[in-house]
Amino acid sequence: MNWYIDVIKNYAVFSGRATRMEYWMFTLFNVIFSVAAMLIDHFILNGLRLTDTLYTLAVLVPGLAVGARRLHDIGRTGWWQLIAFIPLLGAIVLLIFFCTDSQDKTNKYGPDPKELTI
Structure with missing residues (x-):
């Protein structure tokens, strides 16, 4: 849960790097809260979709920010997230990128976040 809260605290921070753990823990809790x-x-508001829409809008910017930081961690620019607009292929490429291990040492986006936590 701390991973999720840390991403929310860095609401619009698109600089720096994010580890795989930070990205995937945010994604896990995001899916749980979205469901x-x-x-x-469905059950309380009779299918109004108000809560889901408000939640999705609230986490849109932090989700894009942690995605950009995750791409920075593998040495790619955050603009690679736009590849998601290519049906199927874009999602596959992003999944591969988000699962790729961090670059060792410092890259042009900052120091290795794994070294900072040790």
């Missing part, structure tokens, strides 16, 4: 919001909409 909970959908269930609330």
